[in-house]
Amino acid sequence: MFRLQKLMDEYAGGVGSQFTTSKMLCDRGLELLGILKEDAVHLGAPDLHELMRCWENVHRMYQAEAHVRTIMFREETRWPGYYFRADFPKLDNDNWLCFVNCIMDPETEEWEMVKRDILPMS
Incomplete structure (x- = not known):
């Protein structure tokens, strides 16, 4: 879990990198x-509690990958509050004022990224 936290902090725009990332850093993060x-x-557990912790870490890895892929897909900065893309330093509401959903095919582990409109509150 500590390796995952360090990886996300350094490559996915965490506090250690002052919330800054780029495509190059995200690519390296995905590699790691x-x-x-x-x-x-190769994870193993001596009891059910530790087995649960192993599965939590597996799920965190999938969540981390989804997060990094979403950052890479969204070619803009989402600041304040989220992250700063050094290679796309401007907020781009014309193209990116939307939700981004990611869908992973469990058979092929291929990811599909989809833009979704923000529906007006009425």
């Missing part, structure tokens, strides 16, 4: 997440 996923196959 791949290594973590390979290592996760």
